[in-house]
Amino acid sequence: MSTRRGVAGRSAAAAGERVLTAVVPVWLDRADHEAAHRGCHASALLWNRCVAWLREEWRAGRRPGREDVRRFVTALPAAERPVHAHTAQAVAYDLWDAVETARARRAGGATGVRLPWREKAYRPLVFTRNFGWRTGPAGGLSLSLGRGRRRITVPLPVFTDREGVVVDPGRWGEITLCWDGDARMWALHVSYRSSVGTAPDSPAGRGEERVVTVAVDEGVINPLTLVHRAPDGVHEVTVINGRSGRSIKRGRNKAVGRLSSMMSRCRNGSRRHRRLAAAKRKTRSRAKARLRDFNHQVTAKAAEVVRAAHDRHQGAAPDGVTVVVRVVVGDVRGIEQRTARRRRVHRSTRQQLSQWDRGTHEHQLAYKTGLEVEHISEAYTSQSCPRCGRRRKVRGRWYACGECGLRLHRDAVGGVNILTLADNDGTLVPVGPSLAVRVTYLRAQPGWGPLQRALHSRHQRARGRAGAGRRGSP
Structure with missing residues (x-):
C-alpha cells in the first residue's frame, strides 16, 4: 500500500x-x-x-x-x-x-x-x-x-x-x-x-487491558494453523486445510510443463507455437484466478477465528476490562531462498517452497484483521513436545511423544509451541500435564473429500439400480 x-x-x-x-x-x-x-x-x-x-x-x-x-x-x-x-x-x-x-x-x-x-x-x-x-x-x-x-x-x-x-x-x-x-x-x-469488523489491537488511553495471543503456524500442506488459549484454559487449535491450493498448483505446473515441452519442438513464430503460447497463458490465468480465490478463502477463515477469539474473551472478561488481540507468526521468511544451491531438499519440495504463498497469507491476514503481524523464531517447535518438552524428529503428519504419550497433529504441536514462545518472551516452556487441546479442521473452500465423493457415487448408483433415477431427475 x-x-x-x-x-x-x-x-x-x-x-x-x-x-x-x-x-x-x-x-x-x-x-x-x-x-x-x-x-x-x-x-x-x-x-x-x-x-x-x-x-x-x-x-x-x-x-x-x-x-x-x-x-x-x-x-x-x-x-x-x-x-x-x-x-x-x-x-x-x-x-x-x-x-x-x-x-x-x-x-x-x-x-x-x-x-x-x-x-x-x-x-x-x-x-x-x-x-x-x-x-x-x-x-x-x-x-x-x-x-x-x-x-x-x-x-x-x-x-x-x-x-x-x-x-x-x-x-x-x-x-x-x-x-x-x-x-x-x-x-x-x-x-x-x-465498514468491516476488525479485532482491536493494543489501544492507548483505555482502562485495564487483557491481551489474547493468537499464534499462527504456517505450512505448505496446511497454510495456516491458529492457536489461542480459550477462556476455560483449553488450547483452541484451528487447522485450515490447503490441499485444494496444492492441487491447483500441481495441475498448473503439469499443464505448463507439457505445453512448454511441445513449444520446444516448434519453430518460433509458427502458428502452432502461437497457439501453444496462448494455451499456456490461458492455463496460467485460470490458475491465478483460482489461487487468488483460494488465498482469500484461507485468510478470511483465519480472520474469523481471530475475531471469534476476541469476542469470546471479551464476553468472559469482567466489566471495565478491554480485550486486545496479538497475532504472532512463526518466522519462516527466507526458507525458500538458496534451496537449489544448498541441495537440502528434493526438487519437488523446492518447487513447492518457491511457489508458497506465505507472504500473501500474512499480508491478507494483517489487512483483514487490522492487526500487525509479529514474527518469532519457530526453531524446533514441530519437534518439541508441548507437554513435557522432549524433542524428537517427526515423520508424517502426527506427533507421538514416547515420554508422556501425547499424540497430536504435527501442525497443532507447532502452533501450541509458538503460542508458548510468544507468551514467554521467546522461551519454550512446556505446558505440563494440564495441557488440553481442542482441534478443529476447516477446508479453505467448500468441497468433498475422496471418501465423500465415493460414497456419493455409490449412493447414486444404488438409486439408479432401484429405478429411482439420479438426483433432480423425474
Missing part, C-alpha cells in the same frame, strides 16, 4: 472503516486499448527516469525526500510525461514507497535487499478521484490521460461489498487500470471504503 493510500487508510480506520479493493474486468475498444497501452509505457518510462535521477542524487551525496521526487516528476515538460499529472505523482509516490520498504527491510536485518534499480517496460495507470476519473451523465466512467488527450471511457463498474450491497461511486477512491498479460484483458482495481 502506497503512502497516499496509507494515509487514507488510517483516516478510514479512525472512522471505523477500512479501504478495500475490488477487481472489475473491463473491455476497451481498439482506440482506448492503444491509448491505455501507450499510457502504461509512458508511466514505466517515468519510473525509469525517476530511478535514474534518484540514484544520481545519492551518488552526489544528497538525500532527497518524498516530495523532492514528486517535484522532479511534476517539473518535467508535459511532452516528457504524457499522462495525467496525478498519475505522474502516483509514480513518484510509489517509487518512494519502494525505497522506504527496502530501507525498513534492511533495518530489520534482511540481507540482499537492493534499493529500486530495475528498469520497467510497463506500469499500471493510477487515476485519482475527481481528477483522474469522473462519472459521466450517461452512466459511464471517464479516465483522463492528461489535458489535450483523448479520455478512456468504459461502462460504469458495478460490484458489491462483502455484505452484498452495491458500492456507490461516492465511496470510491483511487482507480488503477491494469493489464493482465496471461488473461489478455484489462481490469479496474477500484478502492472503496467499507
Whole structure:
C-alpha cells in the first residue's frame, strides 16, 4: 500500500472503516486499448527516469525526500510525461514507497535487499478521484490521460461489498487500470471504503487491558494453523486445510510443463507455437484466478477465528476490562531462498517452497484483521513436545511423544509451541500435564473429500439400480 493510500487508510480506520479493493474486468475498444497501452509505457518510462535521477542524487551525496521526487516528476515538460499529472505523482509516490520498504527491510536485518534499480517496460495507470476519473451523465466512467488527450471511457463498474450491497461511486477512491498479460484483458482495481469488523489491537488511553495471543503456524500442506488459549484454559487449535491450493498448483505446473515441452519442438513464430503460447497463458490465468480465490478463502477463515477469539474473551472478561488481540507468526521468511544451491531438499519440495504463498497469507491476514503481524523464531517447535518438552524428529503428519504419550497433529504441536514462545518472551516452556487441546479442521473452500465423493457415487448408483433415477431427475 502506497503512502497516499496509507494515509487514507488510517483516516478510514479512525472512522471505523477500512479501504478495500475490488477487481472489475473491463473491455476497451481498439482506440482506448492503444491509448491505455501507450499510457502504461509512458508511466514505466517515468519510473525509469525517476530511478535514474534518484540514484544520481545519492551518488552526489544528497538525500532527497518524498516530495523532492514528486517535484522532479511534476517539473518535467508535459511532452516528457504524457499522462495525467496525478498519475505522474502516483509514480513518484510509489517509487518512494519502494525505497522506504527496502530501507525498513534492511533495518530489520534482511540481507540482499537492493534499493529500486530495475528498469520497467510497463506500469499500471493510477487515476485519482475527481481528477483522474469522473462519472459521466450517461452512466459511464471517464479516465483522463492528461489535458489535450483523448479520455478512456468504459461502462460504469458495478460490484458489491462483502455484505452484498452495491458500492456507490461516492465511496470510491483511487482507480488503477491494469493489464493482465496471461488473461489478455484489462481490469479496474477500484478502492472503496467499507465498514468491516476488525479485532482491536493494543489501544492507548483505555482502562485495564487483557491481551489474547493468537499464534499462527504456517505450512505448505496446511497454510495456516491458529492457536489461542480459550477462556476455560483449553488450547483452541484451528487447522485450515490447503490441499485444494496444492492441487491447483500441481495441475498448473503439469499443464505448463507439457505445453512448454511441445513449444520446444516448434519453430518460433509458427502458428502452432502461437497457439501453444496462448494455451499456456490461458492455463496460467485460470490458475491465478483460482489461487487468488483460494488465498482469500484461507485468510478470511483465519480472520474469523481471530475475531471469534476476541469476542469470546471479551464476553468472559469482567466489566471495565478491554480485550486486545496479538497475532504472532512463526518466522519462516527466507526458507525458500538458496534451496537449489544448498541441495537440502528434493526438487519437488523446492518447487513447492518457491511457489508458497506465505507472504500473501500474512499480508491478507494483517489487512483483514487490522492487526500487525509479529514474527518469532519457530526453531524446533514441530519437534518439541508441548507437554513435557522432549524433542524428537517427526515423520508424517502426527506427533507421538514416547515420554508422556501425547499424540497430536504435527501442525497443532507447532502452533501450541509458538503460542508458548510468544507468551514467554521467546522461551519454550512446556505446558505440563494440564495441557488440553481442542482441534478443529476447516477446508479453505467448500468441497468433498475422496471418501465423500465415493460414497456419493455409490449412493447414486444404488438409486439408479432401484429405478429411482439420479438426483433432480423425474
